[in-house]
Amino acid sequence: MKIITVIIATVLAFSLVVFPSAYAEPTVKIIMEKTTYSYCEKLFYTIKVSEVTGNPAIIHIRDETGKGSSAIPIPITDLENPVPSRVAFEKEIFPLGKYFIDVEYSGVETTAEFTLIDTGKTCIPETVKPIMANWLSGNISDGFLIDAFQKFTEGLDLFKIPFDINETTVYDVQIPEWVKNVGYWWLEGAISDDELVNAINNLVERNIISLEQETENEI
DSSP, X not given: OHHHHHHHHHHHXXXXXXXXXXXXXXXXXXXXXXXXXXXXXXXXXXXXXXXXXXXXXXXXXXXXXXXXXXXXEEOOOSSEEEEEOSSOOOTTTOOSEEEEEEEEETTEEEEEEEEEEOOOOOOXXXXXXXXXXXXXXXXXXXXXXXXXXXXXXXXXXXXXXXXXXXXXXXTTEEOOGGGHHHHHHHHTTSSOHHHHHHHHHHHHHTTSSEEOXXXXXXX
């Protein structure tokens, strides 16, 4: 009788133990680096999960009007997965206001939000960087670089270039070799966008960066 009582007590004791369900849904959380961004800054956040299931997280970023990005799959390989943006916020692409980051992971959804503001900071579009790199490598002429400054910052009122670049004059622009140091500093982050703009405008104003017009020889 005692043996039976012990067995029953043991079964009851085990029945009170709560074991985690093998089919419990994983949890997912978005950890924001900060909740307020400005133009020229890059979005950064971390996706934190309770377990790695082998599935990617599916990301959508939308604004207050509901307009958003297409689905972005992010591989989940660790419990904490940093998600840095490759490009900065630009005025031509991102309107000011509130944004939402929607994350779906293994059937679980969560949302975080941030606000984009304008601090008046000078911001050169990311598309200029590979052009600068090509100029530094000698793959494009001085005129093509100045042309890129004009075209990709049109409407931003950044570079004060007093001459037009066209098919005829694109090879007539002269930039001293030592100016390339400024380009290297900018690409490496040693100087800001604002400092690059000021440097180029100053060199143009002093006629160090200039357009050399060819003149015909008089007969």
